[in-house]
Every structure is written in structure tokens, then in C-alpha cells.
Amino acid sequence: MNRLNHLFATRKTNLLSIYYTAGYPEINTTVDIAAALEKAGADFLEIGFPYSDPVADGPTIQHSSQQALDNGMTLNVLFEQLKELRKRVTIPVLLMGYVNPIVQYGVERFCKKAAEAGVDGIIVPDLPMYEYESMYADFFRDNNLSNIFLVTPQTSPERIRKIDELSDSFIYLLSSSSITGGSLNVSDNIAAYYTRVKAMGLKNPTIIGFGISDNATFTKACQYASGAIVGSKFVQLLAEENFMDKIPGFIKSIRG
Amino acid sequence: MKYGVNEQGYYGDFGGAYVPEMLYPNVEELRQRYLTIISDPDFKAEFDQLLKDYVGRPSPLYFAKRYSEKYGANIFLKREDLNHTGSHKINNAIGQILLARRLGKKRIIAETGAGQHGVATATVCALMGIECVVYMGEIDMARQAPNVSRMKMLGAKVVPATSGSKTLKDATNEAMRDWIANPVDTHYIIGSVVGPYPYPDMVARFQSIISFETRKQLLEHTGKELPEYVMACVGGGSNAMGMFYHFLDDESVKLIAVEAAGKGVDSGHSAATTFLGKEGVLHGSRTILMQTDDGQVVEPYSISAGLDYPGIGPQHAHLYKINRAQYASVTDDEALQAGLLCCQLEGIIPAIESAHALAQLDKMKFKKDDNVVVCLSGRGDKDLDTYIKYFNY
Ligand SMILES: Cc1ncc(COP(=O)(O)O)c(C=O)c1O
Numbered sequence: 001m002n003r004l005n006h007l008f009a010t011r012k013t014n015l016l017s018i019y020y021t022a023g024y025p026e027i028n029t030t031v032d033i034a035a036a037l038e039k040a041g042a043d044f045l046e047i048g049f050p051y052s053d054p055v056a057d058g059p060t061i062q063h064s065s066q067q068a069l070d071n072g073m074t075l076n077v078l079f080e081q082l083k084e085l086r087k088r089v090t091i092p093v094l095l096m097g098y099v100n101p102i103v104q105y106g107v108e109r110f111c112k113k114a115a116e117a118g119v120d121g122i123i124v125p126d127l128p129m130y131e132y133e134s135m136y137a138d139f140f141r142d143n144n145l146s147n148i149f150l151v152t153p154q155t156s157p158e159r160i161r162k163i164d165e166l167s168d169s170f171i172y173l174l175s176s177s178s179i180t181g182g183s184l185n186v187s188d189n190i191a192a193y194y195t196r197v198k199a200m201g202l203k204n205p206t207i208i209g210f211g212i213s214d215n216a217t218f219t220k221a222c223q224y225a226s227g228a229i230v231g232s233k234f235v236q237l238l239a240e241e242n243f244m245d246k247i248p249g250f251i252k253s254i255r256g
Numbered sequence: 257m258k259y260g261v262n263e264q265g266y267y268g269d270f271g272g273a274y275v276p277e278m279l280y281p282n283v284e285e286l287r288q289r290y291l292t293i294i295s296d297p298d299f300k301a302e303f304d305q306l307l308k309d310y311v312g313r314p315s316p317l318y319f320a321k322r323y324s325e326k327y328g329a330n331i332f333l334k335r336e337d338l339n340h341t342g343s344h345k346i347n348n349a350i351g352q353i354l355l356a357r358r359l360g361k362k363r364i365i366a367e368t369g370a371g372q373h374g375v376a377t378a379t380v381c382a383l384m385g386i387e388c389v390v391y392m393g394e395i396d397m398a399r400q401a402p403n404v405s406r407m408k409m410l411g412a413k414v415v416p417a418t419s420g421s422k423t424l425k426d427a428t429n430e431a432m433r434d435w436i437a438n439p440v441d442t443h444y445i446i447g448s449v450v451g452p453y454p455y456p457d458m459v460a461r462f463q464s465i466i467s468f469e470t471r472k473q474l475l476e477h478t479g480k481e482l483p484e485y486v487m488a489c490v491g492g493g494s495n496a497m498g499m500f501y502h503f504l505d506d507e508s509v510k511l512i513a514v515e516a517a518g519k520g521v522d523s524g525h526s527a528a529t530t531f532l533g534k535e536g537v538l539h540g541s542r543t544i545l546m547q548t549d550d551g552q553v554v555e556p557y558s559i560s561a562g563l564d565y566p567g568i569g570p571q572h573a574h575l576y577k578i579n580r581a582q583y584a585s586v587t588d589d590e591a592l593q594a595g596l597l598c599c600q601l602e603g604i605i606p607a608i609e610s611a612h613a614l615a616q617l618d619k620m621k622f623k624k625d626d627n628v629v630v631c632l633s634g635r636g637d638k639d640l641d642t643y644i645k646y647f648n649y
Contacts, residue, residue, distance in 0.1 A: 128280070
């Protein structure tokens with residue numbers, strides 16, 4: 001059991017996760033931000049490792065990724081920072097990033113280093129299921145890392161079942177087919193999709209992400225899922241002055 | 257086909273479909289349906305008819321007499337520059353628009369580097385009365401300005417890509433983001449043999465008309481279907497794959513692919529992917545790409561917008577790795593000089609992309625009776641500004 005498994009075993013509602021990019025706005029802000037988020041009441045963290053060509057991301061996260069790369073963020077730097085982070089932070093930590101940097105690092109080495117640094121799960125949007133199962137899954141399991149799959153309104157029920165089978169902590173439900181930074185889609189169609197997924201009785205809880213930006217969208221998402229993830233909206237806060245002081249207020253504004 | 261794609265979408269170690277879940281249904285729909293659709297007799301008839309009456313195929317295989325004298329071998333030019341819209345890109349655009357219609361798609365998006373694929377896509381969208389959005393790097397919009405105007409005249413919306421190197425790679429990122437946001441009504445017409453499976457195979461099939469015709473034309477010219485050499489430039493690799501396709505299984509035919517060295521392979525300003533790249537994942541497929549040790553994509557450089565791309569298609573990566581094709585590189589200067597030489601020896605102004613393939617002629621050691629086919633992938637109208645500035649005309 002990793003920290004994620006524990007969290008989901010004990011809590012099933014109103015979970016709040018925050019995404020931010022490692023090394024942004026400055027190379028050494030990664031750990032302080034995590035500690036502030038835990039203190040302010042975030043339930044788990046998604047830390048993005050930056051990539052030059054993030055096709056699933058909108059302008060906000062593209063910008064933070066480029067800035068982080070310019071600041072000198074690499075996987076090796078991040079793993080060192082995560083060791084420091086684990087001295088101060090106890091909530092689950094997920095890494096989110098694209099597959100090419102992992103391929104270059106070496107999948108096995110990446111998983112080992114991530115686990116040693118106290119990481120609980122990985123989200124790689126451009127790693128397909130077939131490749132995950134045939135080439136990656138053993139390394140994830142050996143290192144007790146959860147792999148998080150995405151589901152969109154277009155994902156077929158059979159495929160959702162398969163994803164449920166391969167998952168062991170939660171399933172990441174996209175609010176619409178979109179890149180990050182859009183707004184939450186609460187049209188009738190989408191509500192029907194959340195309801196349809198909920199009615200499938202999956203073994204894994206679901207968390208809704210993409211377009212969660214305030215209390216209204218967070219509350220709405222929590223009606224259908226175990227919680228929600230805020231990304232771009234938080235990354236925008238990190239561009240402001242004195243952002244560290246504003247983190248408690250930000251979390252409060254989301255939770256309401 | 258020995259060098260073709262397998263069931264999982266791989267060519268040896270390369271290929272696959274590394275796309276986010278948001279694109280999975282689209283890519284899966286294509287995968288399940290593309291072979292059925294394109295082998296349907298109605299589709300084939302419509303495709304062939306348009307290639308003949310609208311594009312002007314077959315494109316001539318021209319025996320280049322003065323080149324032949326200069327290089328001491330029989331040099332033939334496959335005249336894709338004479339196609340409607342001025343390059344080979346139209347072959348694939350026609351194929352994909354017919355496919356998109358059969359998939360019931362209402363909106364087309366595309367990326368473009370030199371603007372040739374953008375123009376070809378805007379053209380087929382006008383032909384079919386379908387909405388068209390083309391993503392193009394900001395730098396490419398400036399250096400291929402005539403093509404931007406052409407796309408607009410044809411009714412397409414041209415959207416500048418302003419991230420990264422502001423060239424083809426970034427235009428491709430933007431097109432993928434658009435597709436993610438519009439998964440149901442939109443078809444993405446990728447312009448080269450890159451992207452997630454089935455694109456590399458699908459585009460190669462549409463471009464394979466180039467080598468299909470070449471075999472027949474060579475037989476007429478020389479009494480033999482097989483040449484000693486076929487040569488083509490490689491950006492993503494679609495004109496090269498079209499030129500190689502029907503020769504792949506004939507191992508006696510030497511396949512020469514020419515990459516853009518930019519200011520020199522070791523200059524830090526280059527797009528010579530097989531020389532500078534390593535295996536990894538780019539734009540949905542496992543291939544060879546230019547990248548740092550940390551797996552960040554390196555921004556390429558070439559004077560030729562159509563070759564200014566940090567990767568190559570997965571089938572090329574495979575042909576390179578197993579040595580079925582040879583990969584060479586040609587600098588900006590060599591390509592421009594070769595372009596001018598082609599004007600003066602043969603009366604043809606080639607696209608700077610195609611001039612890279614022509615420049616390689618100078619570096620080959622041919623035997624006297626060798627038959628050599630060079631794919632003249634496009635015409636140079638779009639590049640006049642660059643030529644004029646370089647040669648001070
Ligand atoms: C005339 C011409 N040749 C070649 C290319 C390179 O593309 P590919 O390698 O896919 O043939 C382009 C791309 O824009 C082009 O316009």
C-alpha cells in the first residue's frame with residue numbers, strides 16, 4: 001500500500017488535489033509550495049515534471065513548463081527536491097509528465113528513483129494502455145507506484161472497465177475532451193457522462209480534473225466523484241507576487 | 257510487406273500510438289476503419305479520378321539530360337512539382353479528405369511547415385466545401401508568406417503557432433491540441449508520415465503513387481522497372497516514403513534519404529535527425545528525434561521550412577536502424593547552390609526542400625549505366641524570396 005491507497009481507503013468524498021509544475025516559478029520553490037499546500041489542507045499533490053512539447057496542456061501549464069526548464073529543472077534535480085519534500089510533507093504525491101523524458105531516463109530507473117524519493121503514483125497522459133501493460137507495468141508494480149489513467153466523455157464503457165482493472169488507486173475523469181486550462185463543462189451531456197461512470201460501480205474511486213477553478217466547480221465535481229484536481233488556476237496564482245502567503249486563502253476559496 | 261507496419265502499429269522498434277486518452281477514440285476509429293475505407297472500390301475510383309483530373313497525374317518521369325552528362329549516370333526527375341498546388345503533399349491531402357468525408361467529419365485541421373501541406377489541405381477543403389483551419393509556426397508564416405496568402409484565398413483560417421521554435425513542430429503541437437478539444441466533428445490531416453499509428457502507414461499508402469508510377473515509367477524509359485538508386489529529401493519523410501514504397505522489397509534498389517543539415521551537422525543549427533537524434537517519442541510515435549539528455553525536444557534549424565523538423569517518421573527510423581535506406585545530410589548552402597544549378601541545367605526552379613535531394617547527387621559515386629531517380633517533391637515559387645536574397649538577384 002502506498003500513501004494514495006491509504007488515502008482512498010479511508011476517505012471517499014471532497015478530496016482536493018492541487019497540480020503545479022516543479023521548478024516554477026523558481027527552481028527551488030517546489031518543496032515550499034508542497035509544504036504550504038499540505039498545511040492549507042490539500043489532500044494530495046500532483047507535481048508536473050516539465051516537458052518542451054506538452055500537447056495535452058493549455059497556455060498556462062505550457063508557460064510554467066517552459067519557465068521551469070529555463071530555470072534548470074530536470075528529473076535528477078526533481079528527485080533530489082522530493083527527498084527534501086518528504087521530510088516536510090506526508091500527503092500522497094503524484095508525478096505528472098510526458099513519456100519522452102521517462103524513456104530517456106530509463107523507465108526502470110525512473111520508477112526506482114521516484115519510489116525512493118517518496119512518490120506514490122505517476123500520470124503520463126501520452127503513455128497508452130498497450131505500451132503501459134507490455135513494457136511499463138512491472139516496473140510500476142515492483143516499486144509500488146500507482147499508474148493513473150485518464151477517462152474522457154468519449155471513452156467507451158469497455159475501455160473504462162479495462163482501465164478500472166489496471167488501476168489501483170483512482171481514475172482521473174476529465175470534465176471534457178480538452179487540454180488543461182479550460183472551464184468545467186457541466187452541460188447535460190457531461191452530467192449524464194459523470195452519472196453513467198458513477199453507475200458503473202467501478203472498484204476505483206474517480207477524481208475529476210481539467211477546468212476545476214473555484215468553489216462552484218469543485219462542489220459540482222464532488223457531487224459525481226470522490227474529489228477534484230485544480231491545476232491551471234493554481235499555477236496562475238504562482239505567477240503573482242507573494243504567492244506563498246496566498247496559498248491558504250486559495251485552498252479555502254476552493255473548498256468554500 | 258517485409259518493411260510494413262505490424263498489427264500494433266510498429267515498424268520494428270518504432271511507431272505505436274502514444275496519444276493522450278482524449279485522442280484515443282479518434283485514433284482508434286481511424287485504425288479500425290482506414291484499411292477498409294481506402295481499399296473500397298468506390299474510394300479507389302474517386303481517389304484515382306481526382307489524382308488524374310484534378311492533380312494532373314501521372315506526374316512525368318523526366319530524363320534529365322544535362323544532369324546525366326554532369327553526373328555520369330542516367331538521372332531521372334520524378335516531377336511532383338508539376339502537381340496541382342506544386343508538391344507531392346496534394347496526394348495525401350486528397351486521400352485524407354475522401355477518408356474524412358466517409359468518417360462523417362465536418363471540420364478539417366492541419367499543420368504546415370513550408371505551407372505546401374497547408375495549401376494542399378486548404379485546396380481539398382475548398383473542393384469539398386469543408387471548413388479548414390491550418391496551424392503554422394510564426395517563423396514559417398514569415399518565410400513562406402506567399403503560401404499563407406494562398407491558404408487564405410482558398411478559404412482556410414491560418415493560425416500562428418507562437419510557442420517553442422515557432423516552426424513545424426510547434427504547429428503540430430497546436431493542431432493536436434485543437435484535435436483534443438474537437439474530437440467528434442474534426443479530422444486532423446497530418447501532412448507527413450509522422451504521428452500516431454495509423455497515420456504513418458496511411459500517408460505512406462497515399463504517397464506510394466509516386467513509386468507506383470515510377471516503376472511503370474522507368475520500364476518505358478529504360479526497359480527495366482528497377483533503378484539502381486532512388487533519392488528524396490526527408491522532413492517528416494512523406495515524399496521519400498512515397499518514392500521508396502514500391503521499391504522497398506527490391507533489395508537491389510539503393511534508397512537514399514537526404515536530411516537538412518542546416519548550417520552544418522555540428523553547428524548547433526541543424527535538422528539532420530538521424531545524425532543528431534536518439535530514440536524516443538515525438539508527436540505520437542516512437543521514433544528518432546533530436547533531444548537533450550533529459551528528453552527535451554531540441555529546436556531544429558533548416559533554411560527549408562519543410563525540413564525544419566526534429567523527428568522523422570517511424571518507418572524511416574526503422575529503415576535507418578536496419579540499414580535498408582541510407583541517410584545523408586545537406587547544408588543550406590549546398591541546397592541553395594543545387595537549386596540554382598537545377599534552374600540553369602534543367603530549367604526547373606525546385607523547392608528548397610527538393611533541392612536538398614538534388615544536392616546529394618554531387619556526393620554520390622555512380623557507375624556509368626546507373627539509373628537514378630530523384631524525387632523533385634515541389635516547385636520553388638514559394639521560395640523565390642529566399643533564393644533572391646541568397647543569390648542577390
Ligand atoms: C516540396 C516539399 N518537399 C518536401 C517536404 C518535406 O516533407 P516530407 O519529408 O514529408 O516529404 C515538404 C514539406 O513541406 C515540401 O513542401
